Amino acid sequence: MKILKSVDLYKYNTMKLHCFAEIMYIPESVNELVELITMLKEQHLNFYCLGAGSNIIFAERVERPIINLMFFDNSLCYCENGIVQCGASVRIQKLISWLKNYSLGGIEYLFSVPSSVGGAVYMNAGRGRKFNMSISDYIQMVKYLDLSDMKIKTLCGNEYFSYRTSPFQKINVVILNVFFKFKKQELAVTERLIKERLEYSKKTLSADKPSCGSVFNKVNPFIIRLFMGKVSGGAMFSQKTPNWICNMGNATAKDIENLVGRVIRIHRLFLLKYNLEIRFFK
Numbered sequence: 472m473k474i475l476k477s478v479d480l481y482k483y484n485t486m487k488l489h490c491f492a493e494i495m496y497i498p499e500s501v502n503e504l505v506e507l508i509t510m511l512k513e514q515h516l517n518f519y520c521l522g523a524g525s526n527i528i529f530a531e532r533v534e535r536p537i538i539n540l541m542f543f544d545n546s547l548c549y550c551e552n553g554i555v556q557c558g559a560s561v562r563i564q565k566l567i568s569w570l571k572n573y574s575l576g577g578i579e580y581l582f583s584v585p586s587s588v589g590g591a592v593y594m595n596a597g598r599g600r601k602f603n604m605s606i607s608d609y610i611q612m613v614k615y616l617d618l619s620d621m622k623i624k625t626l627c628g629n630e631y632f633s634y635r636t637s638p639f640q641k642i643n644v645v646i647l648n649v650f651f652k653f654k655k656q657e658l659a660v661t662e663r664l665i666k667e668r669l670e671y672s673k674k675t676l677s678a679d680k681p682s683c684g685s686v687f688n689k690v691n692p693f694i695i696r697l698f699m700g701k702v703s704g705g706a707m708f709s710q711k712t713p714n715w716i717c718n719m720g721n722a723t724a725k726d727i728e729n730l731v732g733r734v735i736r737i738h739r740l741f742l743l744k745y746n747l748e749i750r751f752f753k
């Protein structure tokens with residue numbers, strides 16, 4: 472296991488915030504992960520679990536230890552009957568490309584999402600609400616480490632997943648690996664869908680500046696549009712994509728928190744529902 476001290480988190484978050492963590496642990500196997508968490512729990516230390524960092528806003532100094540989950544299981548395995556087993560550390564693009572070898576597909580719309588498989592399952596990543604398409608559509612079983620008793624458990628099926636919500640958000644777990652059953656799909660179809668997704672992203676998303684994707688997963692569509700172009704320090708609500716904050720160069724967590732706070736205050740004032748998707752690691 473690697474241990475990094477006083478780490479610049481710039482390369483660990485897609486918002487590209489320059490901030491520091493006191494300590495980052497990088498377990499390279501499930502055993503190392505279990506030993507590490509056992510040790511941190513014995514010391515009564517709270518910690519953050521980090522995937523690819525595409526939904527995280529780091530504070531300028533993160534005092535809790537960070538466990539980097541991108542190296543403990545990068546395995547991909549084709550099992551029987553079209554079932555695929557995938558480690559939580561695997562990048563979603565790697566999974567989508569690998570599935571082509573078996574003429575399987577279905578999640579090409581995630582090709583533009585800079586996520587790990589563990590993070591995508593935890594967040595139930597997918598397309599916009601109206602499309603009703605999420606990674607959970609293909610989940611057969613998830614193996615996870617339950618941090619309350621440190622036992623490895625399995626969740627079968629996908630009935631407890633909903634839009635951007637997974638059952639893991641309500642309990643304290645690390646997702647270890649996932650069994651999927653994707654649909655049969657010709658290689659040429661997969662390649663076309665990937666190409667279309669990348670073109671769609673280029674056209675509709677503010678991909679030229681660092682971001683964390685959609686800020687809220689439930690928000691009033693009219694109000695959030697009023698914020699397009701609003702600035703706080705180095706952070707700005709995109710002028711191209713609603714509900715999307717960009718780092719214009721030197722944004723901090725405080726700048727982003729400030730923009731998010733303004734949206735929340737208006738929703739509260741008019742008793743409107745909202746739900747924040749991005750997560751602040753303080």
Ligand SMILES: Cc1cc2nc3c(=O)[nH]c(=O)nc-3n(C[C@H](O)[C@H](O)[C@H](O)COP(=O)(O)OP(=O)(O)OC[C@H]3O[C@@H](n4cnc5c(N)ncnc54)[C@H](O)[C@@H]3O)c2cc1C
Pocket residue numbers: 485519520521522523524525526527540559581583584585586587588589590591592593594595596597598639644645646647682683684685750
């Ligand atoms: C350019 C861009 C485009 C995006 N487009 C989309 C989109 O189309 N659809 C969509 O749904 N999202 C989108 N997102 C948001 C984001 O990519 C997803 O939420 C993604 O699934 C988060 O995965 P991650 O590995 O980066 O997790 P992180 O951001 O590192 O973590 C997110 C949460 O998951 C937890 N977590 C991560 N891995 C594990 C694990 N193995 N076990 C337990 N908990 C874990 C973390 O503790 C944290 O609470 C986009 C983001 C960006 C930057």
